[in-house]
């Protein structure tokens with residue numbers, strides 16, 4: 248399922264693709280993006296070495312230039328959708344509340360639906 252037919256998608260490993268805005272595709276469509284599964288869902292990440300330590304840069308944070316105390320929320324619940332209109336910078340506490348609210352109202356599960364993430 249694709250949410251934006253005209254949006255370009257960066258290829259990750261394991262057959263996943265991350266939707267991005269055209270301007271981000273130009274600068275970020277290089278190899279090395281991988282899919283990471285966490286308890287909250289699937290995320291696009293690139294690993295790099297910092298003084299011998301393996302670190303990860305999330306695609307959402309790369310796109311938005313997110314400050315370290317803040318996080319990026321995927322508004323529509325699809326964590327493979329990295330269009331800027333779908334990313335919302337939030338404080339962790341507000342983010343938690345947002346997901347609880349959605350879980351209660353049943354719009355989208357608080358946990359991203361893994362099955363629907365392959366685009």
Ligand SMILES: [Zn+2]
Nearest residue numbers: 319320321342
């Ligand atoms: Zn979220």
